[in-house]
Amino acid sequence: MSVSTSTESGNLLLRNADVYAPERMGRLDILVLAGRVVSMGQGIAVSGIPDLVELDASGLPVTPGLVDSLTHITGGGGEGGYSTRMPFMPAEDAWTSGVTTVTGALGTDAIHRTHADMLGHARYLQSQGVSAYIYSGSYHLPIKTLTGSVQTDIAYIPDVIGVGELAIADHRGSHPSVEELARLAAEVRVGAMLSGKKGVLSIHVGDHDSGLRTLHEAAERYPVKLSHFYPTHINRHEALLKQGFVFAKGGGMIDFTASNNESLLADGDIDSPDAVARALAAGVSISQLTISSDAYASLPEFDAQGRFVRVDMGRLDSMADAIRRGCSDVGLNFSSMLQTATLNPANALGLWHKGRLKSGVDADLLLWSKDHQVLGTITRGVVRRWPTEVV
Known part of the structure; x- marks a missing residue:
């Protein structure tokens, strides 16, 4: 069930996520550096980031942990x-x-x-x-x-x-x-x-x-x-x-x-x-x-x-x-x-860095199936659990 692409750097680019922040924001990429969300947008371009893990959410819901x-x-x-x-x-x-x-x-x-x-x-x-x-x-x-x-x-x-x-x-x-x-x-x-x-x-x-x-x-x-x-x-x-x-x-x-x-x-x-x-x-x-x-x-x-x-x-x-x-x-x-x-x-x-997705918060992310089952878990940008195939 889990992939082994995770590193402890907390550097992650998650593409094609149907983002709920928890309000729905639509199809976006999420860029995470050192465990915190730094950007959310369409078609984020990056280069030269060490130990960057890149994953594709394939249009499935991604939410705060x-x-x-x-x-x-x-x-x-x-x-x-x-x-x-x-x-x-x-x-x-x-x-x-x-x-x-x-x-x-x-x-x-x-x-x-x-x-x-x-x-x-x-x-x-x-x-x-x-x-x-x-x-x-x-x-x-x-x-x-x-x-x-x-x-x-x-x-x-x-x-x-x-x-x-x-x-x-x-x-x-x-x-x-x-x-x-x-x-x-x-x-x-x-x-x-x-x-x-x-x-x-x-x-x-x-x-x-x-x-x-x-x-x-x-x-x-x-x-x-x-x-x-x-x-x-x-x-x-x-x-x-x-x-x-x-x-x-x-x-x-x-x-x-x-x-x-x-x-x-x-x-x-x-x-x-x-x-x-x-x-x-x-x-x-x-x-x-x-x-x-x-x-x-x-x-x-x-x-x-x-x-x-x-x-x-x-x-x-x-x-x-x-x-x-x-x-x-x-x-x-x-x-x-x-x-x-x-x-x-x-x-x-009073945990203002938790429970939401926006720039500056901890990158605690969940990937959900379309029928609302938890498929993947990321904490502070580190992949803890991720499906081998996202469908």
Whole structure:
């Protein structure tokens, strides 16, 4: 499936691409030097560039790489004991899944899983060409950090872009008060301001009826905006989905989880492509919607008394699959579905060099088939996966 023409120079000329940036731009060539896009246009002429790899996209869609705002890169799980712990994410999963940027988080287990392990694995992934960032904190308060505080984690460590995923409305969380949420949002904001980052407070939302209530109360009672919070799993059930629409119309971004299973769907989860379509029908701007994989997290099932029953694992390829099904099954256009998994999460995370195609951004590129299957992956101009024949 893969070609061996790649070099580590990051110099690439990709011809005859049907470019989605994520908006469709038509048939263009893309010139990449030292891992960054420098030009896009028709009939680009070059000479004298060392180690230049030239590929032909044959008119197939070429897009930014997918940006995953929630990936448990060191594995999640453990709700059913040690046998239910999920594995570390291998770098190869990114190439086959089309996910070129991941954001690592701890979840329920911040005892056996540590930020030191997560930072180390993020840097391993970076060495393999995956752009990897991490969150400080976990489901619980008091917040666990690497340097002793949220502000210094964000300010001192380039890889740390915020805090997450802090749990609300979930029996596994520590049930933070409105005051604690507002205080934490302020800490994230100050650390981000001092380090030139956007600052993200990723919020895991469980299935309790309280839903997003505490976030609205924090924004009402304190100088905190809804946009300071980034809640995920909003497609968990019908009532939460409707709360999410209100939250998004109030200025916040909402995230839908692409990974699910038959049990979760039967229990009320809304499939992420359907959630996107319903949000748009309800008048939510496409710019306020994102999709993430929750890859390598556990997808646990509990009975009515909260006892553990069984567990599945989140999949990194669920994002590309959601894009494909959004187009083929739900009738959404490719550009809109793509935006929820590229430009929008990059904006939510403050990664202005990711999730878009224009001069100056990182050359993370995907080649898609006409029926929206990922065929090829390029990260920072280096070919990681490419079909031997493009048809």
